[in-house]
Amino acid sequence: MRPHLLVDFGSTYTKLTAVDLDDEEIIGTSRAMTTVKTDVLEGFNQAMEKLQNAHPEMGEIEGVSACSSAAGGLKMAAIGLVEELTAEAAKRACLGAGALVEEVYTFRLGKKEIKQLKNKPIDIILLAGGTDGGNSDVIIHNAKKLAEASLDVPIIVAGNKDAADEIDAIFSAATLEYHIVDNVMPKLKKLNVDPAKKIIRKIFIDKIIEAKGIKQAEEKTGQIIMPTPESVLMAAELLSKGHEDEVGFGELMVVDIGGATTDVHTIGEGYPKRTEVILKGLQEPFAKRTVEGDLGMRYSANALVGLVSPYEFQQYYDYEDKDYSEAQIEQSVEKRQENVDYLPESDEEKAFDQALARICADYSMSRHVGTVEVVYTPLGNMYYQTGKDLTDIKYVIGTGGVLINQPNSKEILREVNKKSNKKLELRPSDAEFLIDEHYIMAAMGLLSQKHPRLALKLLKRHLK
Secondary structure: OOEEEEEEEOOOEEEEEEEEOOOOEEEEEEEEEOOOOOOHHHHHHHHHHHHHHHOHHHOOOOEEEEEEOOOOOEEEEEEOOOOOOHHHHHHHHHHHOOEEEEEEEOOOOOHHHHHHHHHOOOOEEEEOOOOOOOOOHHHHHHHHHHHHHOOOOOEEEOOOHHHHHHHHHHHHHOOOOEEEOOOOOOEOOEOOOHHHHHHHHHHHHHHHHHHOOOHHHHHHHOOEEEEHHHHHHHHHHHHHHEEOOEEOOOOEEEEEEOOOOEEEEEEOOOOOOOOOEEEEOOOOOOEEEEEEOOOOOOOOHHHHHOOOOHHHHHHHOOOOOOOOOHHHHHHHHHHHHHOOOOOOOOHHHHHHHHHHHHHHHHHHHHHHOOEEEEEEEOOEEEEEEEOOOOOOOOEEEEEOHHHHHOOOHHHHHHHHHOOOOOOOEOOOOOOEEEEOOOOOHHHHHHHOOOOHHHHHHHHHHHOO
């Protein structure tokens, strides 16, 4: 037996997965509350003790890999020129690297935006703007504003290459930490986010985990190599594409409903399925991730129910024809926000959690999938698609505490297919639902760095 340990320091739970590299099987999993406010190793040691007690045959661990979204995860601000173009490209680079995008700014930064950047808990700023050879005035103006502000935050410059030398001089004179990489949009509507994503991960490894008090965990776990959401996205892409002679699942989606956010990942091109539909807007990445900070089961539950009226909430709630008043909804939500590790015991409370999860799944899907717009012209109707067409997605994989612990998690995921009053949304129409019941998506993303074929086999074997 050659046990390899995979560790995910999550925002709520620290999750451990032990894999036997010889027998190519998962030995066991365990979890404990993440204790980043005191000593992150406390939660890790508790989870490790549970794992060792359940599997005494495991013996000595051969190697450890870890990822983290503890202490709020990786928080970034994206700055671009035009909202639908370079600002959106910068945002997608941040999301693809596993970050939570706190702010997106466009055009010229002013005093208000600089003040917000100073007051927000931002870990990294991504400064973009202009295609190569295009507008350079705005990105240079914004670089000067950031330099004057003397922000103690790493800045990644990924904009018009014609401005790179001048920005280099500006930031060098201001003694800021900065990194200049290739433009996230070198040509109009052409994305190039990989160079920015690589440097984001490097900064995360070198700086961010230390600033958040997680660095001490590396004594036992080895280097924390990436943010947890990036690891999940890597696992999803591996499962979709396959590896060598081990075939993948094809186009798929992962819906991760957590305590603070709901993340949606899709792997697939998403091109129009009909010849009369014209693609509009920015190029979509093959591996796409969106993060909804107001859709969460605990930390952001108040914002979540603020999206729906009590009447609308009742459409998601299904328990013995019981009606919830606005005051009762607020009371139930407050209980969850004040006790983020709360686990419902009664059927009524479980049904309330299920309603919250259904709202998360439904609203996150509306924000993630593409849409079709009908334009009436003298020559007839024209159809424009913005975003991805995900109607033919083959598999929808559910992960996150509520989907793993709820006995009827498939009912939650069926919100993904919901079409009523959303006729123009390009949602999956006939997908098969799978549940990450052992919470291994992030772990398999870690394992794929050195053992991609084994990670793929375990994903196919354990997604139910």
